[in-house]
Amino acid sequence: MDTLAWVYFYTSGWSVVVILGLAALHKLRFSGEFIGALAGYRLLPPAALGIWWIVPLLEMLAVVEILFSQGQSRWLALALFALYGAAITINLLRGRQHIDCGCGGDGTPISWGLVLRNAVLLAFTWPPPIPGAGLTTATGSLVTITVAFCLLAYVIVNQLFANAAR
Amino acid sequence: MLESLLIASQVILWIAVIFLAVTVYALSRQLARLFERVPPAGALSVNALLQPGDNAPIMEINDLNGDTLQIGGARAEHCLLFFLSLDCPICKSLLPVVQSVAAAEQVELIFISDGARLEDHRRFAHGHGLERYRYVLSEAVGMAYAVGKLPYAVLVAPGGTITTLGIVNNREHLESLFTAKDIGVGTVQQYVEEHVQRPN
Numbered sequence: 001m002d003t004l005a006w007v008y009f010y011t012s013g014w015s016v017v018v019i020l021g022l023a024a025l026h027k028l029r030f031s032g033e034f035i036g037a038l039a040g041y042r043l044l045p046p047a048a049l050g051i052w053w054i055v056p057l058l059e060m061l062a063v064v065e066i067l068f069s070q071g072q073s074r075w076l077a078l079a080l081f082a083l084y085g086a087a088i089t090i091n092l093l094r095g096r097q098h099i100d101c102g103c104g105g106d107g108t109p110i111s112w113g114l115v116l117r118n119a120v121l122l123a124f125t126w127p128p129p130i131p132g133a134g135l136t137t138a139t140g141s142l143v144t145i146t147v148a149f150c151l152l153a154y155v156i157v158n159q160l161f162a163n164a165a166r
Numbered sequence: 167m168l169e170s171l172l173i174a175s176q177v178i179l180w181i182a183v184i185f186l187a188v189t190v191y192a193l194s195r196q197l198a199r200l201f202e203r204v205p206p207a208g209a210l211s212v213n214a215l216l217q218p219g220d221n222a223p224i225m226e227i228n229d230l231n232g233d234t235l236q237i238g239g240a241r242a243e244h245c246l247l248f249f250l251s252l253d254c255p256i257c258k259s260l261l262p263v264v265q266s267v268a269a270a271e272q273v274e275l276i277f278i279s280d281g282a283r284l285e286d287h288r289r290f291a292h293g294h295g296l297e298r299y300r301y302v303l304s305e306a307v308g309m310a311y312a313v314g315k316l317p318y319a320v321l322v323a324p325g326g327t328i329t330t331l332g333i334v335n336n337r338e339h340l341e342s343l344f345t346a347k348d349i350g351v352g353t354v355q356q357y358v359e360e361h362v363q364r365p366n
Contacts, residue, residue: 003167003174138171146178153185160192 003139005131010143012124013071015150017063019121020077024059026104027052037102041087071128078125085118106162113161215312218330218346218356222322223310230288230301237276237307240326244273244347249308249318252282252290256335257317261294263337264319271344273321280305319343 027034035052038044062076088110091099101110108114216222222238229235237247248264250257268275277299279287284303291301311320311331320331321343330346332339351357 003170004177007174007178136167136171139174142171142175142178149178149182156189160189160196163196164192 002131003142005129006135006139007143007146009071009128009131011146011150012128013066013074014143014147015154016074016077016121016124017066018147018151019154020059020080021063023104024056024063027056027059030104033104034102037100040096040099040102041091042096043087043090072130074125074127078122081118081122081125085115085122088115088118103158105158107165108158108162109165111161111164113164117157117161216320216328216331218328220328222320222326222328224326225304225307225310227302227304227307230284230291230303233300235276235300235302237278237302238322238326241274241324243324244271244329245322246271246273246275246343247278247307247311247320247322248275249278249311249313249316249320251279251316252286254316258294260317260334260336260340261296263340265299267337267340267344275299277301278307279303280308321347323347 031052034055035049038052038055039046039049058076058080062074062080065076066074088101091097091110092112092115097111098109101108101114103114224236224238227235227237246264246268250261264275277291277296279301280303287301287303291297311318315333317334318332319334319340321329323329330343332343334340334343346357351360
């Protein structure tokens with residue numbers, strides 16, 4: 001079962017790195033959109049919106065943490081996904097289903113499906129058992145394909161959520 | 167080692183298959199909702215003068231051959247008036263479609279055009295094989311039927327009333343005229359009003 005452990009270890013790590021990295025870049029590039037979404041959550045006082053850049057900064061730091069620890073330390077990413085999940089849940093409970101989730105791409109209103117998606121990402125950042133020796137080239141190829149599949153699945157899920165709202 | 171790799175690969179593939187199955191299901195649901203929301207494609211009816219159900223204006227006109235032809239009024243079968251012009255590329259691309267639809271629906275087809283010289287129209291009709299049909303060159307008909315945009319089509323019932331009318335840009339629009347005849351709804355706007363609940 002060592003191969004499966006390796007595949008999970010690297011796939012979860014790389015997927016989170018790419019998703020968080022792209023999310024941070026997207027937030028910096030379309031900052032207006034992101035600030036609008038952030039304000040929509042009504043969790044921060046308006047004055048605090050001025051330091052919106054702290055969110056993409058934390059995402060970048062989470063990426064750096066995972067990369068430098070070679071996938072073993074994922075705490076910042078875990079905290080961020082927990083925070084996002086909580087923010088969405090709070091607004092769903094408030095009955096504000098119409099607000100944009102700020103996920104980037106096509107506008108997507110928040111939903112329980114998004115909470116579920118976040119839970120999967122959260123599971124990916126849960127500290128994985130570090131597998132023993134035995135990473136081979138074949139396993140590496142399997143990891144590459146699996147990471148590609150995970151990212152594609154993430155994009156598909158996001159698009160389905162965006163479509164469902166139209 | 168190889169066994170371990172195969173097991174891992176198998177597990178991943180199963181996860182992928184299940185994910186894809188769920189995705190296909192979600193897509194099919196979204197597709198079904200899309201079909202519910204998109205109203206039937208149809209000819210857009212913009213006519214200030216005439217409404218479906220009105221009597222078609224009756225006119226006596228000479229066709230390209232010089233024979234007298236009556237447009238509107240009672241006749242044996244449905245009559246499709248197709249308004250075109252020589253400088254309208256969509257009209258030209260629709261000519262084969264109009265002919266095949268008219269043949270399939272067994273209606274009389276009359277082409278009505280204006281502008282340009284009689285000679286040009288004769289050459290046009292010859293070039294596109296329209297000699298089999300009545301072809302009228304008259305500005306007055308277009309005015310009487312309040313045709314503003316081309317290509318435009320009017321379907322006249324045997325009794326001389328207008329079944330439906332509208333701008334036709336493709337085969338779906340043309341066929342929608344006959345769907346209108348079959349289900350007894352004048353325009354797509356009327357159909358949407360009566361049959362489609364708009365999402366709030």
